Amino acid sequence: MTTTVSPPRVPSDPAVRKTQRPKKAVGIRYGLMERLAPYGYVAPFFALFLVFGLFPLLFTFVVALFDWNPVGSQTFIGLDNFTRLFDDPRFWNAAGNTLSIWLISTIPQLFIALLLAHLLNHARLKWANFFRMSMLLPYITSVAATTIVFAQIFDRDYGLLNHLLELLGADRFDFRNSVLGSHVLIATMVVWRWFGYTTLLYLASLQAIPRDVYEAAAVDGASGWKQFVHITIPSLRPVIIFTIVTSTIGGLQIFTEPLLLSPQGQFSCGAVRQCQTLTLFLYEQGFGQFAFGYGSAVGVVLFGMIVVIALINFLLSTRIKGAQ
Template sequence: MDAAAPYAYIAPFFVIFAVFGLFPTLFTFYVALFDWNPIGGQTFIGLKNFTDLFSDERFWNALRNTFSIWVLSTVPQLILALFLAQLLNNVRLKFANLFRMSMLVPYITSVVATTIVFASLFGRDYGLINGALGLFGVGPIDFKADTLASHILVSTMVLWRWFGYNTLIYLAALQAIPKDVYEAAAIDGAGGFKQFIFVTIPSLRPVIIFTVVVSTIGGLQVFTEPLLLSSPGLTGGAGRQYQTLTLFLYEQGFGNFQFGYGSAIGVTLFLLIVAFSVINFLLSRRISSDD
């Protein structure tokens, strides 16, 4: 009987995961093969949803938007997080814990509140950003109408939400680097910048890989920010200029009652994320075996 105990301890996770994680995922694969009205009938249509999807320019548009927003949010975010972590790791920093804790404030703030504030900051007529740009004779920029500007707007919100989380992860990793490595580097004549490039970055490599993987998975699923900006409607702007894949999924499934088509988008997104994770895994294995 003792042999069963460990399984019982971990059962809660697996039971809940099976019900709320595994089953919906598998069910999505099934629904994707149907013309499925959530409140009406279902007809089996095989892979038609997928062939339709790959010839649907709205899908490619959403895919482009998703990647653009992912790059625009992840790259600056990780660089900023690394920089902030370095600052927070400084032994001469006073109130270090206060600053460290405050990094998490954007992360624990409701996304809805964040979006309202950012939408207002980036407003066309009365936004603070455009007011500031106006002092330099630039703009006003219509951040929600222009494609690139809208991507910057969404990316800024994503960055705002996640930079603190990544900063703390980097900070934890920084603190785990032995001091004597830096001392040895200093004796060899490496200054602060050289120490950062040749000691800090290589030591952080596994953690950087981890944050890239997590940001990729999160970045491909950006949903709340574009959804809240996209009002009224679910198209992510009149030209679908900031509609991400998940918002496209939601529009089709819940706005237009096309659960089958929405599920096909979900399955495609799932496969994309799997592909990206595999690439990440292979890359990171190669990088770590370089040593």
């Protein structure tokens, strides 16, 4: 074990000793190195964050004010990128698609995860580990692989789903080339990927509820459904808000699915941009058209949306805390 930690005392340098100052609580003298050490431990993160996180974020705001061509010229144009953006039907189309995909993925995912967590939260459930593990399989499958498989399953001519539809007497449906169909296709992939993970988060929360609460409810004759409505859902409220926020921020980032559904060399996700998301639009402008300034303007708008979501989240959670 690690119990015999008694390294020889490092003889401290008298110069260093002068700077030592006693800690009230512990009564140990710390050398200069010891007092600086914590900064060293957190330094790697902050160094990387400054270079690859904060600086690019701030610089996005700068680039957005320019007509910025990576191999050509950079001209300061003020807010022109934004006025152009808000007049651009492609931007509003991408925003609408992102919202629609978010709605039809988040809501079903929530209900499925709630139901499954409630079902898994049973003291006497058999094969509990099998159920939990299988629900994490989609999470370890890459979005790229997921898209390839689901695009095949939903394919108009050769897809399994359309074959089933035909067997049931329905018409074949071209998911990829319809607006709603392509949104449903992408939302299905998002739900498939995340519902198990969300279920596990809810389950962890549920297991923190003492058993006697359910026991008392059962003794009082509350049915499974009543227990679900009156015990399960209220105690999950904070974690539900948390998952809604993360799924919203995640929803703004949907990129790989619509990219892999786009025809080769295009970033439009179909002929009428029926499933182009905001992040894919950013990529198309930045790296397809090399309009770094215009693409960065999309990034700034995305940032604004995230700030609004974070504020709503903050207000909601303080209100809930206040109510309790």
